[in-house]
Amino acid sequence: MQISDEEVLHIAKLARINLSDDEIQDYKNNLEEILDFANTINQVNTDNIGETIGINENYNVFRKDEIIQESNKEELLSNAPSQDDGMFRIPKVIN
Numbered sequence: 001m002q003i004s005d006e007e008v009l010h011i012a013k014l015a016r017i018n019l020s021d022d023e024i025q026d027y028k029n030n031l032e033e034i035l036d037f038a039n040t041i042n043q044v045n046t047d048n049i050g051e052t053i054g055i056n057e058n059y060n061v062f063r064k065d066e067i068i069q070e071s072n073k074e075e076l077l078s079n080a081p082s083q084d085d086g087m088f089r090i091p092k093v094i095n
Contacts, residue, residue: 001035003028 008028012019019027053059073086082089 001032001039003031003035 005024005028008024008031009019011031012024012027077083077086077088080088
């Protein structure tokens with residue numbers, strides 16, 4: 001599909017991109033390749049293909065929430081670089 005320089009400049013203006021003369025030709029070539037590929041995809045026969053929403057048939061697979069006590073508090077706090085009153089001490093991140 002052919003694209004004019006004016007169309008490339010219009011798209012560049014919408015995207016707020018300043019293009020040099022060399023860049024206009026590069027963008028023009030790239031856009032033409034993209035549109036040609038889209039046209040190729042549009043020509044694929046999909047008459048006997050059903051709708052899909054994913055790559056497999058599984059959806060909304062949930063597991064049961066279970067509370068598991070894996071470590072105790074002291075063991076976890078022993079890895080902290082700094083702690084205060086049984087809690088992790090971190091640097092202030094909000095002014």
